Amino acid sequence: xxxxxxxxxxTQGTLMRILTAVSRRALDMPSVHADAGENDHEVTLVLDVNxxxxxxxxxxxxxxxxxxxxxxxAAHEAEWSNAHPPTGVxxxxxxxxx
Amino acid sequence: MLxxxxxxxxxxRAEGVELMFGYPGGAxxxxxxxxDGSGIxxxxxxxEQGAVFAAEGYARVTGKVGVAIATSGxxxxxxxxxxxxAKMDSVPLVCITGQVRSALIGTDAxxxxxxxxxxxxxxxxxxxxxxxxxxxxxxxxxxxxxxSGRPGPVIIxxxxxxxxxxxxSARPAKFTPHARPADAKADGGFTDTIVAxxxxxxxxxxxxGAGAKLSGAVPELRRLLDQLNIPTFATVHGLxxxxxxxxxxxxxxxxxxxxxxxxxxxETDLLLVFGARLDDRVTGDPSRFAxxxxxxxxxxxxxxLDRVRPCDLPVIGDLAETIPAFQAEICRHALPxxxxxxxxxxxxxxAELDPRGLAQPxxxxxxxxxxxxxxxxxxxxxxxxxxxxxxxxxRSSYPRGxxxxxxxxxxxxxxxxxxxxxxxxxxxxxxCVSGDGGFQMNIQELATVHRLDLPIKMVIIDNKYxxxxxxxxxxxxxRNYAETDLSDNPDFVEIAKAxxxxxxxxxxxxxxxxxxxxxxxxxxxxxxxxxxxxxxxFDCAPEANVFPMVPAGAALSEMLLEEEPSE
Numbered sequence: 001x002x003x004x005x006x007x008x009x010x011t012q013g014t015l016m017r018i019l020t021a022v023s024r025r026a027l028d029m030p031s032v033h034a035d036a037g038e039n040d041h042e043v044t045l046v047l048d049v050n051x052x053x054x055x056x057x058x059x060x061x062x063x064x065x066x067x068x069x070x071x072x073x074a075a076h077e078a079e080w081s082n083a084h085p086p087t088g089v090x091x092x093x094x095x096x097x098x
Numbered sequence: 099m100l101x102x103x104x105x106x107x108x109x110x111r112a113e114g115v116e117l118m119f120g121y122p123g124g125a126x127x128x129x130x131x132x133x134d135g136s137g138i139x140x141x142x143x144x145x146e147q148g149a150v151f152a153a154e155g156y157a158r159v160t161g162k163v164g165v166a167i168a169t170s171g172x173x174x175x176x177x178x179x180x181x182x183x184a185k186m187d188s189v190p191l192v193c194i195t196g197q198v199r200s201a202l203i204g205t206d207a208x209x210x211x212x213x214x215x216x217x218x219x220x221x222x223x224x225x226x227x228x229x230x231x232x233x234x235x236x237x238x239x240x241x242x243x244x245x246s247g248r249p250g251p252v253i254i255x256x257x258x259x260x261x262x263x264x265x266x267s268a269r270p271a272k273f274t275p276h277a278r279p280a281d282a283k284a285d286g287g288f289t290d291t292i293v294a295x296x297x298x299x300x301x302x303x304x305x306x307g308a309g310a311k312l313s314g315a316v317p318e319l320r321r322l323l324d325q326l327n328i329p330t331f332a333t334v335h336g337l338x339x340x341x342x343x344x345x346x347x348x349x350x351x352x353x354x355x356x357x358x359x360x361x362x363x364x365e366t367d368l369l370l371v372f373g374a375r376l377d378d379r380v381t382g383d384p385s386r387f388a389x390x391x392x393x394x395x396x397x398x399x400x401x402x403l404d405r406v407r408p409c410d411l412p413v414i415g416d417l418a419e420t421i422p423a424f425q426a427e428i429c430r431h432a433l434p435x436x437x438x439x440x441x442x443x444x445x446x447x448x449a450e451l452d453p454r455g456l457a458q459p460x461x462x463x464x465x466x467x468x469x470x471x472x473x474x475x476x477x478x479x480x481x482x483x484x485x486x487x488x489x490x491x492x493r494s495s496y497p498r499g500x501x502x503x504x505x506x507x508x509x510x511x512x513x514x515x516x517x518x519x520x521x522x523x524x525x526x527x528x529x530c531v532s533g534d535g536g537f538q539m540n541i542q543e544l545a546t547v548h549r550l551d552l553p554i555k556m557v558i559i560d561n562k563y564x565x566x567x568x569x570x571x572x573x574x575x576x577r578n579y580a581e582t583d584l585s586d587n588p589d590f591v592e593i594a595k596a597x598x599x600x601x602x603x604x605x606x607x608x609x610x611x612x613x614x615x616x617x618x619x620x621x622x623x624x625x626x627x628x629x630x631x632x633x634x635x636f637d638c639a640p641e642a643n644v645f646p647m648v649p650a651g652a653a654l655s656e657m658l659l660e661e662e663p664s665e
């Protein structure tokens with residue numbers, strides 16, 4: 001199970017778009033918790049996903065206009081707490097491989 | 099005092115809208131009532147799907163935002179296919195829909211549909227207007243998202259009372275997107291990395307998609323490819339980005355791509371992707387896609403990365419910035435010349451089509467048409483066999499010269515889209531190629547063509563089947579031609595005449611001679627250069643097939659070059 005925290009501006013449909021990115025992949029959503037903040041809102045999702053899906057979801061959430069920040073749980077904290085998507089990380093990895 | 103409808107039109111004008119396509123109805127009537135004197139030309143189509151496809155055609159050929167208008171309920175839901183099409187093919191589109199009056203929303207009122215909800219997963223951004231004051235900001239934001247980054251569709255739903263209410267004054271707004279803490283962008287180091295990868299590669303190739311054209315980076319891309327001189331191919335939406343006469347260009351890749359392109363893609367050890375989504379029609383079986391290759395993916399939309407196969411180096415950003423940066427870097431390095439690889443991949447043994455394919459009268463017919471087109475013509479293809487034949491055979495250097503519904507594959511796209519293209523480019527020759535199935539899906543737009551006297555050249559490749567489905571039934575469903583027979587088609591020539599559009603028929607016999615007879619050639623020339631709309635119905639063999647073909651789920655290396663001999 002992986003935890004995701006997504007901060008977003010509470011504009012029309014943004015929360016639904018975040019959830020649709022999950023449902024269109026035929027994934028269950030065992031836990032969804034949304035909090036209203038002073039300026040931004042945050043939704044926490046717990047999902048059973050593989051590493052490829054983690055990357056796809058984070059990138060798709062990031063492409064939603066009013067999503068501000070995407071973080072995923074402990075296992076991937078290092079990769080996902082910086083810029084999204086983590087181009088720098090991938091470039092370094094690729095450079096090491098090249 | 100200004101009505102909401104007048105404010106909407108004023109804001110559209112401020113966004114540069116000169117032309118929009120639509121169909122009136124109850125909830126949107128106040129907007130139509132305010133049209134006169136707005137400075138915006140409205141094109142009445144004969145169906146909302148015609149309007150949204152026409153807006154798409156306009157947007158695809160100009161790069162500007164297309165605008166479609168519809169009323170609530172069925173008017174709005176008729177836009178949905180076009181919205182999905184714009185999402186798949188990255189077309190900047192703003193749809194404005196009327197909605198029932200605010201007090202009735204949620205009551206299942208007459209012609210009420212939650213179009214905001216219906217289109218949520220298809221739009222890039224959407225908004226249901228709730229106050230008159232927010233209209234300028236909402237329209238500015240909608241246009242911003244439609245045209246920024248990876249372009250896409252936006253829907254703005256406006257209750258009819260908002261359109262009627264008056265306000266003392268309102269001015270168009272400007273939208274500034276909120277800052278995000280860490281917007282993704284390739285760091286400068288990517289150029290070194292690709293150069294290092296190129297130096298280690300022995301069989302590099304380049305794959306060009308629509309993103310190269312959408313970013314306006316075609317001149318930069320062409321310079322880069324000339325410099326690299328590596329085998330290059332394009333997706334269906336990338337056609338036109340690379341001059342087809344380039345010595346390294348291998349044509350279209352994917353399910354109906356050329357043998358040379360698919361083979362090179364299968365053999366490569368370094369794949370440079372420029373603005374392509376790498377969908378299943380391009381990759382075939384993802385687990386066997388470019389199996390020996392490292393992948394470098396130039397892309398503006400991070401959500402497109404790693405969809406099918408993880409890439410080794412994502413280069414995120416506008417290709418208009420990342421391609422020149424890459425080009426500047428390779429100027430400073432000595433790269434291998436890849437001469438041997440070039441000779442194999444681009445050599446004559448890997449001919450583009452098998453000789454049997456070239457002998458097909460329909461292919462000859464398309465070759466005749468395309469070879470006689472004026473330079474910088476625009477060809478639109480609908481969806482099906484004729485679309486793939488056209489994509490294989492049309493060789494143009496005009497980046498926006500080939501337009502089709504690629505991602506969604508929406509039959510009925512081409513005719514209304516051609517209306518939008520011809521209005522955007524009144525002096526350009528616009529050739530619209532459809533099948534007999536797809537043409538009937540939006541045949542009513544012949545009335546729009548006639549009303550506006552648009553000189554669109556329409557061609558129906560009439561095989562009296564839903565040809566591509568029939569081809570699959572033949573090859574993969576033991577010739578069980580279930581519900582694909584259209585042998586009772588109407589007489590298209592007579593139908594066109596009923597719409598007061600000249601039309602004529604040509605059959606395969608005209609293509610049996612090579613070169614074609616002077617009379618046939620003259621007939622095609624007259625058709626293409628006529629100042630009026632005209633329809634040509636080409637009778638095609640019912641069981642003609644499109645080859646090469648990669649069966650669904652197979653690897654690109656497993657393409658069929660011709661059908662198996664029947665037992």
